[in-house]
Amino acid sequence: MGHKLTENLSDTDCVRHFKAIQDTQYILNGKWKVLIIAMLAQGKRRYLELQRILEGIGSKMLSKELQHLEINGIVLRTVTNAKPISVEYELTAYGKTLKPLTDEMARWGIAHKHHLRNK
Amino acid sequence: MGHKLTENLSDTDCVRHFKAIQDTQYILNGKWKVLIIAMLAQGKRRYLELQRILEGIGSKMLSKELQHLEINGIVLRTVTNAKPISVEYELTAYGKTLKPLTDEMARWGIAHKHHLRNK
DNA sequence: ATAAGCACTTCCCTTTAAGATAGCAGTTCC
């Protein structure tokens, strides 16, 4: 049943490829995680700062998503013992490895807007 | 309020960046679309072929997702007038612009598996 | 005539994601 051999992965490779994509999707899943990561890629942010910039997110969502990302080693949570208590979130070194992905999502989204405009 | 100016986008840029990510997420949204695109990146496929390789997807999902991708110009659907009717799906030129993204998702997923293993 | 293959569509149901609203604990400021 032959398309060209060179442009197809074997079935086993194919399954491995799919599993990998699914693993990535598991980490980034939902409406907000990529956005949170993209924000934190620009530097540390505090809880209410995140909530303000991510317009529309509720506290429940935000804390749930941050916990998910923390558990998976993407985000680091630090409580500073400053006068008014404050909690800072930032990407871990590992979290930063997602930057090419979030950048590519942003890049494609921008290209997509141009594409729609010129149709 | 100053992190280094060079590593932060302005608020307006930030919003534009987020909107772009959201647009991309809209196109790729759900459990199956990225997988379908990754499959079709390897070449044309027929409906039942897709369903067989994407283990677990139901006919309803598959046709819904394919329609969504077709409407958005990612996928091209062709009915061949062969003896047993067959329908072929492939990426459009525009759909192929998503390859860097799906590749990066696969790449990160594989790296992630290694990361978990070495912890 | 019957059966089987392909590409779907329809209907119904369960699970999950997301949103709105409220509340709480610990400061600090007035």
Added chain:
DNA sequence: GGAACTGCTATCTTAAAGGGAAGTGCTTAT
């Protein structure tokens, strides 16, 4: 002492995503 700010958590409800099974329309094979 009351209000306000920060960082949450809990509850309740709604909306959307996803899955299973069955059925449709067409064609070819037996």
